[in-house]
Amino acid sequence: MPELPEAETIARELDAALAGEPLGRVVVRRQDMVHGDPRPLARSLRNRRVVRVSRRAKRVVLELEPKAELVFRLGMSGRVTVCSSDAPLERHTHLRIAFGNRTDAKMREIRFCDPRRFGGVWCLAGGAAWVGKSLGDVGPEPLPMRPAQFRAILDRRRQLKALLMDQQMIAGLGNIYCDESLHAAGLHPLRLSHTLDAAESGLLLRSIKSTLRRAIKSNGSTLSDYFRTNGESGSFQARHRVYGREGEPCKGCGAGVLRIVAAGRSTFFCPVCQPGQP
DNA sequence: CGCATTTCCTGGAGGC
DNA sequence: TGCCTCCAGGAAATGC
Numbered sequence: 001m002p003e004l005p006e007a008e009t010i011a012r013e014l015d016a017a018l019a020g021e022p023l024g025r026v027v028v029r030r031q032d033m034v035h036g037d038p039r040p041l042a043r044s045l046r047n048r049r050v051v052r053v054s055r056r057a058k059r060v061v062l063e064l065e066p067k068a069e070l071v072f073r074l075g076m077s078g079r080v081t082v083c084s085s086d087a088p089l090e091r092h093t094h095l096r097i098a099f100g101n102r103t104d105a106k107m108r109e110i111r112f113c114d115p116r117r118f119g120g121v122w123c124l125a126g127g128a129a130w131v132g133k134s135l136g137d138v139g140p141e142p143l144p145m146r147p148a149q150f151r152a153i154l155d156r157r158r159q160l161k162a163l164l165m166d167q168q169m170i171a172g173l174g175n176i177y178c179d180e181s182l183h184a185a186g187l188h189p190l191r192l193s194h195t196l197d198a199a200e201s202g203l204l205l206r207s208i209k210s211t212l213r214r215a216i217k218s219n220g221s222t223l224s225d226y227f228r229t230n231g232e233s234g235s236f237q238a239r240h241r242v243y244g245r246e247g248e249p250c251k252g253c254g255a256g257v258l259r260i261v262a263a264g265r266s267t268f269f270c271p272v273c274q275p276g277q278p
Numbered sequence: 279c280g281c282a283t284t285t286c287c288t289g290g291a292g293g294c
Numbered sequence: 295t296g297c298c299t300c301c302a303g304g305a306a307a308t309g310c
Binding site for chain 1: 279280281282283284286287288289290
């Protein structure tokens, strides 16, 4: 389940591998996973090179020259890997893009693989018409966010879990980092957002940032579907304090971690560290 | 407006 | 061993 730290890890690794490289052969193996520019992707990408690879929300963005963007939304099980062009093809590989111009060396390529197909690839080029699923807009990034802006987001009356999961409100948090951030701040996931005082809202924003930064340092959390661009696992799952740990002792106080459903998702919290609701 | 529910999809887990 | 059912969840759509 790639969220902000996983997308950031992939973006950094892709940037190291791809910055400055020209794009080569394109193979679209599942047309319905590619959206945006109505032209064939191979044509849209022809004679373009990667300037840099960045992240926005949970999305990985290849910034190209001449100006265009190739956006990867990973959904639940999306993976972007870098490998040799002759590496065995994994099941559910929907897109392959060769890169580099070293004719002497083995050709390398990036691959997009997504078994559950909740993700997709968007080619934003030219001002042409649009095909396929739309790539909706997202709210502000949490890492550079200031306390006043966060306070304004909390001002509506919503359960904290639902609000933090809402990509229009704040971009990049998913189920794991929502629960971990709320635990770090000692706030119950069903607490109504507008009831937080200044100290609590400040603490929650700091908790979100520190949780995300620590997860990025660990290259994200590998539970089942997420892997780095070289196929290795992230390691932040070993540091989860509540997520996925129903019945196990809270790493803060030892009380049993509870699981409820909030915002339609499994939600893990410690009833002692995060008091306040039934 | 907020929130619950449903849909998409596959692989892994558990039951028998 | 081999079915079968259930479940996980990001995002969008629908219903209350």
